[in-house]
Amino acid sequence: EPEVTQTPSHQVTQMGQEVILRCVPISNHLYFYWYRQILGQKVEFLVSFYNNEISEKSEIFDDQFSVERPDGSNFTLKIRSTKLEDSAMYFCASSRDRGAYNEQFFGPGTRLTVL
Protein backbone atom coordinates (compact mmCIF):
# COMPACT_ATOMS: atom_id res chain seq x y z
CA GLU A 1 0.00 0.00 0.00
CA PRO A 2 1.50 3.39 -0.94
CA GLU A 3 2.51 5.62 1.95
CA VAL A 4 3.56 9.17 2.60
CA THR A 5 7.21 9.26 3.71
CA GLN A 6 9.04 11.98 5.62
CA THR A 7 12.70 12.72 6.28
CA PRO A 8 14.40 13.10 8.62
CA SER A 9 12.55 11.33 11.41
CA HIS A 10 14.23 13.60 13.96
CA GLN A 11 15.90 16.98 13.41
CA VAL A 12 17.78 18.88 16.09
CA THR A 13 18.71 22.49 15.38
CA GLN A 14 19.88 25.64 17.11
CA MET A 15 17.52 28.56 17.53
CA GLY A 16 17.76 30.93 14.57
CA GLN A 17 18.85 28.25 12.11
CA GLU A 18 16.94 27.33 8.98
CA VAL A 19 15.47 23.85 8.65
CA ILE A 20 13.90 22.05 5.73
CA LEU A 21 11.56 19.16 6.37
CA ARG A 22 10.98 16.81 3.48
CA CYS A 23 8.01 14.75 2.42
CA VAL A 24 7.26 12.43 -0.45
CA PRO A 25 3.47 12.29 -0.93
CA ILE A 26 1.66 9.35 -2.47
CA SER A 27 2.50 9.40 -6.16
CA ASN A 28 -0.91 10.08 -7.73
CA HIS A 29 -1.96 12.61 -5.11
CA LEU A 30 -2.27 16.26 -6.05
CA TYR A 31 -3.09 18.00 -2.77
CA PHE A 32 -0.56 18.39 -0.01
CA TYR A 33 -0.67 19.53 3.59
CA TRP A 34 1.49 20.21 6.61
CA TYR A 35 0.31 19.85 10.20
CA ARG A 36 2.18 20.06 13.46
CA GLN A 37 1.71 18.73 16.96
CA ILE A 38 3.42 20.37 19.90
CA LEU A 39 4.03 17.81 22.63
CA GLY A 40 0.85 17.15 24.57
CA GLN A 41 -1.26 19.40 22.36
CA LYS A 42 -3.58 19.00 19.40
CA VAL A 43 -2.56 18.30 15.83
CA GLU A 44 -2.80 21.71 14.14
CA PHE A 45 -3.22 22.57 10.47
CA LEU A 46 -0.46 24.71 8.95
CA VAL A 47 -0.96 24.88 5.21
CA SER A 48 -2.47 23.24 2.14
CA PHE A 49 -0.88 23.31 -1.31
CA TYR A 50 -2.15 22.56 -4.78
CA ASN A 51 -0.90 23.29 -8.27
CA ASN A 52 2.22 25.00 -6.92
CA GLU A 53 0.23 27.42 -4.81
CA ILE A 54 -0.82 27.70 -1.21
CA SER A 55 -4.59 27.17 -1.14
CA GLU A 56 -5.15 27.68 2.57
CA LYS A 57 -3.00 28.52 5.58
CA SER A 58 -3.47 28.99 9.28
CA GLU A 59 -2.43 31.90 11.45
CA ILE A 60 0.54 29.79 12.60
CA PHE A 61 1.95 29.79 9.07
CA ASP A 62 3.64 33.18 9.15
CA ASP A 63 6.48 34.63 7.07
CA GLN A 64 8.98 32.31 8.73
CA PHE A 65 7.37 29.34 7.00
CA SER A 66 7.36 28.44 3.34
CA VAL A 67 6.44 25.39 1.30
CA GLU A 68 7.67 24.19 -2.03
CA ARG A 69 7.31 21.32 -4.45
CA PRO A 70 10.80 21.46 -5.94
CA ASP A 71 10.30 18.48 -8.23
CA GLY A 72 7.67 15.91 -9.14
CA SER A 73 7.95 13.94 -5.96
CA ASN A 74 9.06 16.05 -2.98
CA PHE A 75 7.10 18.52 -0.88
CA THR A 76 9.08 20.59 1.60
CA LEU A 77 8.42 22.81 4.59
CA LYS A 78 11.06 25.42 5.36
CA ILE A 79 11.33 27.30 8.61
CA ARG A 80 13.61 30.28 8.00
CA SER A 81 14.74 31.14 11.50
CA THR A 82 13.64 28.58 14.05
CA LYS A 83 12.32 29.52 17.47
CA LEU A 84 12.11 27.40 20.60
CA GLU A 85 8.34 27.24 20.18
CA ASP A 86 8.73 25.61 16.76
CA SER A 87 9.71 22.39 18.52
CA ALA A 88 7.01 19.92 17.54
CA MET A 89 6.17 16.88 15.47
CA TYR A 90 5.52 17.94 11.87
CA PHE A 91 3.22 15.78 9.76
CA CYS A 92 2.93 15.86 5.99
CA ALA A 93 -0.27 14.64 4.35
CA SER A 94 -1.63 14.23 0.86
CA SER A 95 -4.96 13.51 -0.80
CA ARG A 96 -5.87 12.45 -4.29
CA ASP A 97 -8.85 14.71 -4.75
CA ARG A 98 -9.97 18.04 -3.49
CA GLY A 99 -13.07 18.47 -1.41
CA ALA A 100 -13.83 18.42 2.25
CA TYR A 101 -15.08 14.82 2.07
CA ASN A 102 -11.70 13.43 1.03
CA GLU A 103 -9.51 11.78 3.62
CA GLN A 104 -5.90 12.81 3.90
CA PHE A 105 -3.07 10.31 4.18
CA PHE A 106 -0.38 11.17 6.69
CA GLY A 107 3.32 10.47 6.95
CA PRO A 108 5.06 9.27 10.14
CA GLY A 109 6.19 12.76 11.06
CA THR A 110 9.46 14.61 11.69
CA ARG A 111 10.24 15.50 15.27
CA LEU A 112 11.86 18.94 15.29
CA THR A 113 13.77 19.96 18.40
CA VAL A 114 14.97 23.56 18.61
CA LEU A 115 17.65 24.20 21.23
Next chain:
Amino acid sequence: AQSVAQPEDQVNVAEGNPLTVKCTYSVSGNPYLFWYVQYPNRGLQFLLKYITGDNLVKGSYGFEAEFNKSQTSFHLKKPSALVSDSALYFCAVRDINLGTNFGNEKLTFGTGTRLTIIP
Protein backbone atom coordinates in the same frame (compact mmCIF):
# COMPACT_ATOMS: atom_id res chain seq x y z
CA ALA B 1 -15.12 27.93 13.75
CA GLN B 2 -14.79 24.16 14.02
CA SER B 3 -13.60 22.18 17.02
CA VAL B 4 -13.41 18.66 18.37
CA ALA B 5 -13.37 17.36 21.92
CA GLN B 6 -12.15 13.96 23.04
CA PRO B 7 -13.05 13.92 26.72
CA GLU B 8 -10.94 10.91 27.68
CA ASP B 9 -7.15 10.99 27.51
CA GLN B 10 -6.95 7.28 28.28
CA VAL B 11 -9.34 4.35 27.83
CA ASN B 12 -8.58 0.87 29.11
CA VAL B 13 -10.59 -2.13 27.90
CA ALA B 14 -10.20 -5.84 28.48
CA GLU B 15 -9.50 -7.92 25.39
CA GLY B 16 -12.73 -9.25 23.89
CA ASN B 17 -14.89 -6.55 25.44
CA PRO B 18 -16.61 -3.84 23.39
CA LEU B 19 -14.82 -0.51 23.22
CA THR B 20 -15.98 3.08 22.76
CA VAL B 21 -13.80 6.14 22.18
CA LYS B 22 -15.77 9.33 22.53
CA CYS B 23 -15.76 12.40 20.29
CA THR B 24 -17.95 15.49 20.18
CA TYR B 25 -17.68 18.26 17.64
CA SER B 26 -18.71 21.84 17.04
CA VAL B 27 -19.22 23.41 13.62
CA SER B 28 -21.28 26.29 12.35
CA GLY B 29 -22.56 24.31 9.38
CA ASN B 30 -22.61 20.61 8.53
CA PRO B 31 -19.72 18.38 9.52
CA TYR B 32 -17.54 15.89 7.76
CA LEU B 33 -16.10 13.66 10.48
CA PHE B 34 -13.05 11.42 10.48
CA TRP B 35 -11.27 8.98 12.77
CA TYR B 36 -7.53 8.38 12.54
CA VAL B 37 -5.30 5.99 14.49
CA GLN B 38 -1.62 6.42 15.29
CA TYR B 39 0.64 3.51 16.14
CA PRO B 40 4.11 4.15 17.59
CA ASN B 41 6.52 5.67 15.04
CA ARG B 42 3.83 5.66 12.37
CA GLY B 43 1.79 8.41 10.77
CA LEU B 44 -1.90 9.00 11.32
CA GLN B 45 -3.81 6.23 9.56
CA PHE B 46 -7.30 6.85 8.26
CA LEU B 47 -9.95 4.59 9.83
CA LEU B 48 -13.32 5.86 8.68
CA LYS B 49 -15.37 8.94 7.83
CA TYR B 50 -18.91 10.25 7.96
CA ILE B 51 -20.00 12.36 5.00
CA THR B 52 -23.72 11.81 4.62
CA GLY B 53 -26.28 9.03 4.69
CA ASP B 54 -26.34 6.26 7.30
CA ASN B 55 -25.45 7.44 10.75
CA LEU B 56 -23.47 4.24 11.37
CA VAL B 57 -20.31 4.07 9.30
CA LYS B 58 -17.98 1.12 9.09
CA GLY B 59 -14.25 1.35 8.62
CA SER B 60 -10.98 -0.52 8.78
CA TYR B 61 -10.05 -3.24 11.29
CA GLY B 62 -13.67 -3.82 12.38
CA PHE B 63 -14.19 -0.31 13.70
CA GLU B 64 -17.40 1.63 13.27
CA ALA B 65 -18.64 5.03 14.37
CA GLU B 66 -22.05 6.47 15.00
CA PHE B 67 -22.94 10.00 13.96
CA ASN B 68 -25.46 11.65 16.26
CA LYS B 69 -26.44 15.09 15.09
CA SER B 70 -28.57 16.00 18.10
CA GLN B 71 -25.72 15.17 20.49
CA THR B 72 -23.02 16.44 18.07
CA SER B 73 -21.12 13.23 18.66
CA PHE B 74 -19.18 10.74 16.56
CA HIS B 75 -18.10 7.97 18.91
CA LEU B 76 -15.78 5.22 17.68
CA LYS B 77 -16.78 1.66 18.54
CA LYS B 78 -15.73 -1.93 18.13
CA PRO B 79 -17.71 -4.94 19.34
CA SER B 80 -14.71 -6.98 20.50
CA ALA B 81 -11.35 -5.38 21.29
CA LEU B 82 -8.00 -6.87 20.29
CA VAL B 83 -4.66 -6.21 21.97
CA SER B 84 -3.45 -4.93 18.59
CA ASP B 85 -6.05 -2.13 18.77
CA SER B 86 -3.90 -0.44 21.43
CA ALA B 87 -2.92 2.93 19.92
CA LEU B 88 -3.64 6.65 19.93
CA TYR B 89 -6.97 7.60 18.32
CA PHE B 90 -7.81 11.01 16.88
CA CYS B 91 -11.18 12.39 15.88
CA ALA B 92 -11.22 15.18 13.29
CA VAL B 93 -13.82 17.44 11.69
CA ARG B 94 -14.26 19.65 8.67
CA ASP B 95 -17.05 22.19 8.29
CA ILE B 96 -18.40 21.78 4.76
CA ASN B 97 -19.89 25.25 4.82
CA LEU B 98 -16.58 27.05 5.23
CA GLY B 99 -13.90 27.74 2.68
CA THR B 100 -14.15 27.48 -1.06
CA ASN B 101 -16.60 25.63 -3.25
CA PHE B 102 -14.60 22.55 -2.42
CA GLY B 103 -15.21 23.01 1.27
CA ASN B 104 -12.85 23.74 4.07
CA GLU B 105 -9.61 21.86 3.48
CA LYS B 106 -8.12 21.83 6.92
CA LEU B 107 -8.83 19.06 9.37
CA THR B 108 -9.35 20.10 12.97
CA PHE B 109 -8.26 17.38 15.38
CA GLY B 110 -9.06 16.47 18.94
CA THR B 111 -6.30 15.94 21.49
CA GLY B 112 -6.36 12.17 21.04
CA THR B 113 -7.36 9.23 23.23
CA ARG B 114 -4.88 6.54 24.16
CA LEU B 115 -6.61 3.18 23.96
CA THR B 116 -5.04 0.30 25.86
CA ILE B 117 -6.42 -3.20 25.46
CA ILE B 118 -5.57 -5.40 28.42
CA PRO B 119 -4.94 -9.09 27.67
